Amino acid sequence: MAHLNQAPALEESVREFDLASTTVRELNRYLHKDLPAADAPRVVVTHPDGAHSIACGLDAPVDVEVHGHVGYYVAGMNKHARVTVHGNAGPGAAENMMSGFVRIRGYASTSAGASARGGCLVIEGDASLRCGISLKGADIVVGGSVGSFSAFMAQAGRMVICGDAGDALGDSLYEAVIYVRGEVKSLGADARFEPMSAEDRKVVAELLGIAGFKHDPAEFRRIASARQLYHWNADANQEY
Amino acid sequence: MSAAHLSLEESAGFDRSIIDYVQRAAATGLYEIRGLGAKRKVPHFDDLVFLGASLSRYPLEGYREKCSTRTVLGGRYASKPLELEIPITIAGMSFGALSANVKEALGRAASELGTSTTTGDGGMTSEERGSSKTLVYQCLPSRYGFDPDDVRRADAIEIVIGQGAKPGGGGMLLGQKVNPRVARMRTLPEGVDQRSACRHPDWTGPDDLAIKIRELREITDWEKPIYVKVGATRVFNDVKLAVHAGADVVVVDGMQGGTAATQTVFIEHVGIPTLAALRQAVDALDDLNMRGQVQLIISGGIRTGADVAKALAMGADAVSIGQGVLMALGCNSDSYVHNGQHVSAVADYNALGTAPGFCHHCHTGRCPVGVTTQDPVLEQRLQPAIGARRVRNYLKTMNMELTTIARACGKQDVHHLEREDLVALSVEAAAMARVPLAGTQWIPGM
Numbered sequence: 001m002a003h004l005n006q007a008p009a010l011e012e013s014v015r016e017f018d019l020a021s022t023t024v025r026e027l028n029r030y031l032h033k034d035l036p037a038a039d040a041p042r043v044v045v046t047h048p049d050g051a052h053s054i055a056c057g058l059d060a061p062v063d064v065e066v067h068g069h070v071g072y073y074v075a076g077m078n079k080h081a082r083v084t085v086h087g088n089a090g091p092g093a094a095e096n097m098m099s100g101f102v103r104i105r106g107y108a109s110t111s112a113g114a115s116a117r118g119g120c121l122v123i124e125g126d127a128s129l130r131c132g133i134s135l136k137g138a139d140i141v142v143g144g145s146v147g148s149f150s151a152f153m154a155q156a157g158r159m160v161i162c163g164d165a166g167d168a169l170g171d172s173l174y175e176a177v178i179y180v181r182g183e184v185k186s187l188g189a190d191a192r193f194e195p196m197s198a199e200d201r202k203v204v205a206e207l208l209g210i211a212g213f214k215h216d217p218a219e220f221r222r223i224a225s226a227r228q229l230y231h232w233n234a235d236a237n238q239e240y
Numbered sequence: 241m242s243a244a245h246l247s248l249e250e251s252a253g254f255d256r257s258i259i260d261y262v263q264r265a266a267a268t269g270l271y272e273i274r275g276l277g278a279k280r281k282v283p284h285f286d287d288l289v290f291l292g293a294s295l296s297r298y299p300l301e302g303y304r305e306k307c308s309t310r311t312v313l314g315g316r317y318a319s320k321p322l323e324l325e326i327p328i329t330i331a332g333m334s335f336g337a338l339s340a341n342v343k344e345a346l347g348r349a350a351s352e353l354g355t356s357t358t359t360g361d362g363g364m365t366s367e368e369r370g371s372s373k374t375l376v377y378q379c380l381p382s383r384y385g386f387d388p389d390d391v392r393r394a395d396a397i398e399i400v401i402g403q404g405a406k407p408g409g410g411g412m413l414l415g416q417k418v419n420p421r422v423a424r425m426r427t428l429p430e431g432v433d434q435r436s437a438c439r440h441p442d443w444t445g446p447d448d449l450a451i452k453i454r455e456l457r458e459i460t461d462w463e464k465p466i467y468v469k470v471g472a473t474r475v476f477n478d479v480k481l482a483v484h485a486g487a488d489v490v491v492v493d494g495m496q497g498g499t500a501a502t503q504t505v506f507i508e509h510v511g512i513p514t515l516a517a518l519r520q521a522v523d524a525l526d527d528l529n530m531r532g533q534v535q536l537i538i539s540g541g542i543r544t545g546a547d548v549a550k551a552l553a554m555g556a557d558a559v560s561i562g563q564g565v566l567m568a569l570g571c572n573s574d575s576y577v578h579n580g581q582h583v584s585a586v587a588d589y590n591a592l593g594t595a596p597g598f599c600h601h602c603h604t605g606r607c608p609v610g611v612t613t614q615d616p617v618l619e620q621r622l623q624p625a626i627g628a629r630r631v632r633n634y635l636k637t638m639n640m641e642l643t644t645i646a647r648a649c650g651k652q653d654v655h656h657l658e659r660e661d662l663v664a665l666s667v668e669a670a671a672m673a674r675v676p677l678a679g680t681q682w683i684p685g686m
Contacts, residue, residue: 028458052451057388057459073442073455077388092442092455096386114441115383117427133441134383136427153437155427175429230432231415232270 013042020047024054031081035060050090055083058100075102078119091128094121097138110147113140116157122211129166132159135176141211151178152188160207162215173225179204181220190229194222272504273412275602275612276563277405277496277541282513284496284541285550287669288662289678292648300647307643308653311558313535314396314465314488317457321465321488322374322396324558325354326639327654328548330631331493331539331562332378332398332469334360336413336422337500337602338566339619340367342611345627346565347371352628353635358398358560361411361436363425364390371624376467379456382411382436384426388459396489397456398467399440399449401478404497404540407471407511410438412501417605419614450485457486467491472517472540473510479524479536489535491560492521496541498563500612501603514540515554516672522555531555545641552642553657554673568634569627570609572599576621585609585621 017027027045035041041062048054048068055064056076066074069087078097085093088106097116104112107125114130116138123131126144135154145163152168154176164182171188178191179200187193196218204217250256264272293299300307315321330350335343337360344367350357356374363385369375377394379386391397402408413422415431423430443452453466468482469491482490494514499507518538525531538551539560551559563571574589574596575582585596588608592601602612610621646654649661663678664670670677671684 024458025462029461032461053455053458056455057391059388059392072448072451076455077391077459079388091448095442096383096388098388111442115386117387130441134437136383152441174432230429232433 013038014044015042016044016046018046019049019051019054024051027054028056031055031058031060031062031064035062048087052090055081058083061100069106074104075100078102088125089123093123094119094138097121107144108142113138116140120207120210124211126163132157132176135159139207139210141207141213143211143213145182148185149188151176151191154178158203158207160204160211160220162208162213170223170225172229173223174230175225177203178223179207179220180223181215184221184223187223190226191223192226194224196220196222273414273501273603274504274507274600275498275500275502276600277498278508278511279600280508282495283515283666283668283672284513285515285547287515287666288550288664288673288675290549290553290645290649290661291663293650297650299650300652302644302647305647305652307646307651308655309639309643310653311655313537313558314467316465316488316533317486318396318463318465318488320395320463322356324356324374326635327552327556327558327642328353328542328635328638329355329376329537329558329560330357330565331497331560332358332360332376332400333562333566334362334411334413334500335365335368335425336360336362336417336614337612339610339613339622340365340421341619341622341624342566342569342627343368344371344624345569345622346631347375348624348628349565349631349635350374352632353639355635356395359390359394361413362422363387364393365425367624369393371628378469380411380436381438381440382426383441384428384436391456391459394464396465396467397460398469398491399452399456399487400469401449401482402469402471402473402493403499404471404493404495404511404514404517405499406502406506407473408438409502409506409510411436412499412603414501414603414605417603417614422614446481446485449482453486465489467537469493471497472512472514475512475517475520476524476527479521480528483525483528483530483534487534489537489557490521490525491537491539492517493560494518494538494540497539498566499602513672514538514542515669518551518554518556519673525555545638546645548638548642549645549654549657550662552654553661554659557655565631565634566611568631569611569622570630571607571611572596573609576609577623577626578621583621 045066050071052071058081061080064083071090073092075083078100082101084103089108091110093112094102095114097119099119103122108123108127110128113121115134117136120139124143129147131146131150133152135157137156141160148166151170155174161180165184168188170191201217311324311327313322351373358376376396380400413434465488467489468487470478472494494517495511535557538556542559585608607613662675
C-alpha cells in the first residue's frame with residue numbers, strides 16, 4: 001500500500017499537507033480558518049498514517065483528498081466539504097455529518113456514518129460493526145458488506161448495502177430505510193423486509209449512481225421499521 | 241381500633257409503600273416511571289456542619305469584608321476557559337423535558353448572575369442560546385439534534401457518560417412530550433415514546449473517549465473546555481479515567497440527581513449518594529495530583545447555600561443544580577402566576593393523582609405549573625421573565641448563604657473552604673465524607 005501516500009502532481013492552487021512533517025492541528029486550523037475565498041479550494045493530505053480527526057468540523061465547500069489510511073473520525077461533523085480517503089478509515093468516519101460528500105476508497109471500521117444527519121457517505125469496501133448507527137438523515141452507500149448492529153436505532157436517511165449484512169440489522173429502526181443486496185444474517189428488533197416499490201428502485205439507482213457502483217436495483221431488498229416498538233409495550237418484555 | 245394503634249401493626253418489610261408497589265405491579269404489569277430524583281433518605285450534606293471561627297480561627301466581617309466567588313472552569317487545555325461570577329451552575333436539562341420558556345428563563349437567570357446553564361438531550365434551542373451568556377452544550381449518547389454549528393456556538397462541551405438518577409441508562413421522553421418541534425429537533429416521529437441510547441454511537445471505553453475528546457477539541461480549535469459528566473457509581477475510577485482521557489472538567493452527578501422520566505427502581509436503587517461520590521472524586525484528583533488543573537463539579541440534590549458551601553469545602557470547584565432551579569420556577573408550588581395573579585393549580589395536581597409538595601409527574605407532560613411540559617396551554621403558566629426572576633433570586637440567595645458561611649470560617653474566597661472546616665453528625669456521613677464525627681477526632685475507617 002506504499003502508493004497510498006503518493007498524491008498526484010499538484011496544481012499551483014492546491015494546498016498540500018504532509019502529515020509526516022506537520023500536524024493534524026495545523027491542517028484543521030487551515031481548513032477551519034485559513035481557506036482561500038476561491039470557489040471549491042482543494043487540499044491534499046499525505047502520510048496520514050492513521051491519524052485521528054483529519055478534516056473534522058469542516059464548514060466550507062472545500063475538496064480534501066487524503067492519500068493513505070486514516071484513524072478515527074475522519075470528516076467528523078462535516079458540512080459542505082467533499083472528503084475522499086484513498087485508503088481505509090478508522091471508527092466514526094463522517095460521524096454526525098450534516099452535509100457534503102465523504103468517500104472511503106477502502107474499508108471503514110466501526111460506526112461509520114454514526115448519527116449522520118445529512119450528506120452522503122460512500123464506502124467502497126466493507127464497513128464494520130454499527131455502520132449507520134443512530135442515522136439521522138444522511139445517505140450511506142457501502143460497496144461491500146456491513147457488520148452487526150448496522151443501522152441500530154437509525155432514525156432517518158437511507159442506507160444501501162451492496163454486499164451482506166451481519167446480525168441484528170436495523171435493530172430498533174425508526175424511519176430510516178435500508179436496501180441490501182446480499183444475505184442478512186439476522187434482522188434486529190422491529191426491522192422487517194418490505195416489498196420494493198418503483199420508488200425504492202429509483203432511490204437505489206440514484207444512490208448507486210452517486211456512489212459509482214454498477215448493480216441492478218432489482219437485486220436489492222428493502223428493510224424498514226415495523227413500528228411495533230414506537231410506543232411502550234408491556235408485553236414486549238425483553239424484545240427491546 | 242385507633243389509627244395510632246394500627247400504625248403499631250405496620251410491617252417494616254411490607255409497609256404501605258411496598259404493599260402499594262406490589263399491588264400496582266400486580267394490577268398493571270408495568271414498572272413505575274417518574275420524574276425528579278431519589279426520595280429515599282441517604283447520607284447527605286445535611287449530615288455535615290461547619291466549624292465556624294472562634295479563638296483558633298479568625299472570621300471575616302460578615303457584612304463588610306469581601307469574599308470572592310469567582311470561579312474559573314476548564315483551563316487545562318482550553319484556550320477560552322469559563323470565567324463565572326459564582327460557583328453555582330445550572331445543570332443539563334433537555335428541551336423536551338422542559339418547555340422552551342423554561343430554557344429561556346434559566347438562560348436569563350444564569351446570565352444575570354454570571355454563571356452558566358447547560359443544554360440537554362435534544363439539542364440547543366435558539367431561545368436558550370439567545371438568553372444564555374455562557375452555555376454548556378451536551379454531547380449525549382442519543383446525539384439528538386447534535387449540530388457542529390451549535391458546537392461552535394457553545395462556550396463549553398459536556399460529554400455525558402451518565403446521569404446520577406440513572407447511571408448506565410439512556411434518556412426517556414414519553415410520547416406525550418414529543419410534540420412537532422421536539423420531534424423535528426430530534427429527528428423522530430411525533431408522539432413516539434422516545435427511549436434513547438445509553439452508549440455513545442461512535443466510541444466505546446475510555447481509550448476511545450480520549451480520541452473523541454480530541455476530535456471535539458479539533459472542531460473547536462482547542463478553544464472550548466471539554467467536560468465529562470458521569471453518574472456516581474465507581475467514582476474513583478471513573479474520574480481518573482475521565483482525567484486520563486483529557487477532560488478539562490469532570491462533573492459527578494450523585495444518586496439524588498433528577499430526571500424527567502426514569503424507572504423508579506433505577507432512581508432509587510442505582511448509584512451512590514452525592515456525599516460519597518464527592519469524596520471519591522476528590523480522592524481521584526488528589527491521586528493524580530490534578531486538583532486545580534482539572535475542575536470538579538458536583539451535582540445531585542444540591543439545594544441550599546449550605547449545600548454549596550459544604551460541597552466546596554469537600555473539594556468541589558463548583559456545583560450544578562437541576563431540581564432546585566425547577567422548584568424555584570414553581571415546581572411543586574400550589575399556584576402559578578397569570579396576569580400578575582396567583583392561580584391555584586391544585587386541581588391539576590389532583591388530576592395527576594398527587595398534590596403540591598409530592599408531585600413527580602414530569603414524565604406525563606401535564607406539569608400543573610408549566611415547567612416540565614410541552615403542552616401549549618400549560619407552558620404558558622411559566623413566563624420567561626417571571627421564571628428568570630425567581631431563579632435569579634434563588635441563585636443569589638444561595639450565593640449569599642455561601643459567602644456568609646465562608647466568612648464565618650475566615651475565608652476571603654469561597655474556594656478556600658476546606659474539609660478541615662467540616663464535621664459530621666452521623667457515623668455514616670463521617671465515613672463517606674471522611675471528616676470527623678462532631679466532637680471527636682474519629683473518622684470511621686481511618
